[in-house]
Amino acid sequence: MSALLIFLLIAFVLLWALFTFLERDNSPGPEDTSSFPLPSGYPGSCDNREFSSLGQRVFSDRDWNFIQREQSPALNKLFVSERRAVIAHWLRESAARLRAVRVNHVQNSRHSANLDVLEEARLLFVFSYLGLLCWALLLIVRFSHPSAPNALAVHFQSLAGKLFASAPRVFAPAAPDHRTFSSS
């Protein structure tokens, strides 16, 4: 019994350390943030904030509650299959953005004269962890309800959002901001 308690305590401490490590703000300073282009690959593609809000939108249970009030099993079934497809699309897009950030970072690191080994190891860990989360979310959504992994999705978005925000241009050419009148 005491061995189990010690094991649980160690596991808790390790998990806490892991999350503290991962949640560390790796975004650049406020003066740098505005100058970083968004990872948009084609005109009209979502910027980071829009992409993140889409994530919150597709995982939220607000629409599910609305559909349930309609009291139609066929509608419930349609909602689950439709939302699964959209979430799978969002996760594929997230994975593609992560891959692009990683490739871009590796290319930049090759030309860097003063590499911080610890920071590189941490980033490698973050990329692997996010990749794993992506797969876990995909599996959970595939085999349970689309809004089931809501908390995990929020955690994924929080981590990935920081990474995207701190990443330099990863897709080229960058899209013009569609809320301003820049000519295309």
Add this chain to the structure above:
Amino acid sequence: MNTSNAMPRHSDLDAQKAFDDLWSRTLSRISGDLNRLIYLASTRDYNSGRYHHAGLEAHFGFDAVRRALENAHRELFWKLSSTSLKELVSELELYMHSSGEMPDELLHAWRSLQPYRVAIPLDADPLVAHLFLSNLKLGLEVLQNRRSRLVRHP
């Protein structure tokens, strides 16, 4: 590549003026964002994808009007894509009532022909377009379900 620096500044001003004019004289008089979106999509040529509005073009020029219509279309599309299913169903109801068509006929046509696909801007993000189409499909099924229930229990 953003080429805004290469364009004369007055061009942006004209586009902004055309955009403001479009909202104040036309879009504000249309009730509902879905109605507005369908209207804006109808100003786009099916073959070329270019936007046209004769009245505005006479005042602001082709390029300014094209950009104004394009921006308004994108903004409304994003707004509707990120709206809740409940609000989207209300938008669909409003569209159905203002169209003047028989609700059952409109529902049948929209569910089978999916004409709302033409409302997607040309350069929309595929993920946003996917969410928009999926939500509209669900919204139409909600309305169909409500109508079927009305027929069964009048």
